[in-house]
Amino acid sequence: MTTWHIILIASAATLALKLVGHLVPAGFLERERPARIADLLTVALLAALIAVQTLGVGQEIVVDARVPALIVAAALYALRVPFIVVVAVAALVAAGIRALG
């Protein structure tokens, strides 16, 4: 598989899902349990991605400048600072710690 294959398959899948919502009669996902699972699936995947992105280096768990950067980001989101500002500050914190260390 090349990077282009991955991109094409993933894009086709996500676009197909969007079309399903608009073209297929509502039914299955309108029910309570599937709707709840779809909702929680998003939460679980995002949380797992945060963990891997913050602590993972390949198959190792490494605590480094990313951890304080994420803590600062969480504090800023709690203060309702806009997304793009938080992302930039998180990068700055990690870059600053690495430059000093």
Add this chain to the structure above:
Amino acid sequence: MNERTAADATAAGDGDGEGDGAEERSTAVRDSLAVGLATAIYGVSFGALSVAAGLDIWQTCFLSLVMFTGGSQFALVGVLASGGVAAGGSAIATAAMLGIRNVVYGMRMKPIVDDVDPTTGRGSIWRRIAAAWVTIDESTAVALAQPNDRAARVGFWVTGITIFVGWNLTTLAGALIGDAIGDTRAWGLDAAAAAAFLGLLWPRLKRFQAGAVAVAAAVVATLTTPVLMPGLPVLVAAVVAIVVGWFNLFDRRRTS
């Protein structure tokens, strides 16, 4: 998106047809432009992170044009950044699973955006495809927040189109920036990716159940990282959502 907004929208849906609604529609346009422009800006971070993950500028722009759903886009490049092409299967699966919520959004938006032809009783297929293409968190949220169906339709289209145009332009800008800066770790872009995921997760944590799933999924992903191929820990963590969602565990309102 949570059940409260969906319920609000159902309750508000009956208001259609009273007065000409011009004021509601111009409010909808204002809401849409505010949300749309704010959202479009962070295409810069996607573009930069995507190039940092090893995608080229064409591949990065293709994702924003065709995939066009932020969570899946960030996830795809995030998994590829940690596992490379070998993690391609996991990258596709993660992006696709994050796209499942768009099915739910589409079902909620269909009756609002469908402009049914009174003679044939059917909506235009092209309009439906366009609507599906721009069905994302923000266009759905703005539409559901409007007081009646006509304002909701305006909100959906203006938000969706504003973000589509803006997101693609800022993706290109971000990709060019990412291409120019070279060593992405020194610039803290790996931490920026984590902060971006946190920003997508944050508004979904209002309920206790969601918070519990987030913590458990993060723990599972961390614990399985040393023993599984890169990309797989995220998929394993998704099982948490299926188990908790199926049995409706931890279902109590957060009281703070």
